[in-house]
Amino acid sequence: MTDYPRTPEAVSGLTDLQYAVTQEAGTEPPFRNAYWNNHAAGIYVDVVSGQPLFSSTDKYDSGTGWPSFTKPIDPDAVSTKTDWKLLMPRTEVVSSGASSHLGHVFRDGPRDAGGLRYCMNSAALRFIPVADLESEGYGAYRTLFTTDQENAS
Template identity: 75%
Template structure:
């Protein structure tokens, strides 16, 4: 995999119905019945459409909501936000920058010691890349995020 992150017709054709509904039609998957809400393995989460790196397991926490939740994106400019007026009150929608995939929403009720943000994402919008496969899948630049963890586990 290269760092040529983009939205292509081939990528869209490869999405499941749920992935398409979430990323392209701003849908939401059911809580507690999705791939990553309870994933505790070290690694990164990338846009299922473009492969763009979005979140790290180092910033993931159990929000009790049934969706994978993060305190921040992997890089400050990895995601874009906009106001979503689909509910009675406005919410802040989170989208990937390159593919413009709908990812979920961000709320100000996250862990205070980590900045107070909760990026509540849909698993269907993400693909998980385990830390052990970062180099093989073209994400070797993110290996540094897990080096201290691996050293601690080895001792």
């Protein structure tokens, strides 16, 4: 099993927005972020640690302006905790390796896929296209994709 820790070097390489989101539990603007409308096949990893988090096969358009997924690649890739920042409880999602704030999970996702909506911040993620999985060290995740999904744009 690979360990995905937060390192001082990784944190120091973050942009201001990436730092605010992942280290200070910030939120980026909807519809003005890198992945809300990304339809390419691939995986999304923690921008801090590189831990695989979500697959494009579980991504859907939630209409919120943030990338949304029905589930993580591996349930152990993320952990959750209650967040009271808006004076009402929300379920915060963090990466299990680096404890990076990723976003929140809500119970208004597609019912046929379990009913969850993992609403993530693009600034907390790095996208690895299917064609780059092997060269980026994520070749084991290639099995998540069929030829049709690879060619989808």
